[in-house]
Amino acid sequence: MTRLNTTEIMALIPNRYPIIYIDTVESLVPGQEVVAVKNVTINEQFMRGYRPDAPQMPNTLMIEALAQTASILILKSPEFFGKTAYLGAAKNVVFNRVILPGDQIKFTVTLTKKKENMGVVQTHATVNDQVVCEAELTFVVAPRDDLLKSQQAT
Template structure:
């Protein structure tokens, strides 16, 4: 189990500003689970025009943030080192509460199944220990272009 900071996160996933949403990995057990954090600030580009006067993080970006955490978990697994993970499908996405500026969005991802270069993760997003989103993500891993 270990933590990752921004520099190591950026070595793993191709996402960069303004679409890199993972600020920190607080727990990582390769081939099992990851816990990561996204700090939602009022300065986020996506909050400027989304529900003016009542800013909240869009559900699609909560799913993207969960997918980025899942990518880190997948790419830290020995069989997928130096590859890229892509979302194949999103299943059973449910949104329970709004995510507002000032929130520390905690992302929990558990590896459920892997077969060859495909797999499934179960995800949860929480704010202050309250569930805001759950989803099952299916992924495909391919060799990194280089």
């Protein structure tokens, strides 16, 4: 198992403040599973604008945090080494409660399917061992230059 700090996470994924939603990776088994943590505070940029009267983390950012966690798992998997992961789809998404300032979210992502240019992961997020969100995410995996060229051609 591997642990990653914020600097090591930023070396893997392009996200930076204010759009990085993972503080640490507690465990990583390449090609299998990753567990990451986010400490939610009232000082988050999204807390000021989403619902100032009732601060909470927007559900869309929960999916983004799960996608960032999944990207780490996919990019650390040997068969996807040297490639970039792009979120392609989110299915069977369920939100069980809102995320509030002071919550510590634990993201668990398990790789369930992999092909040459894609990966599917099962995800769930917990706060105090209660599932607050779950989703199946599909990723397109490609060398960064190849994907950019194909987008420019369309």
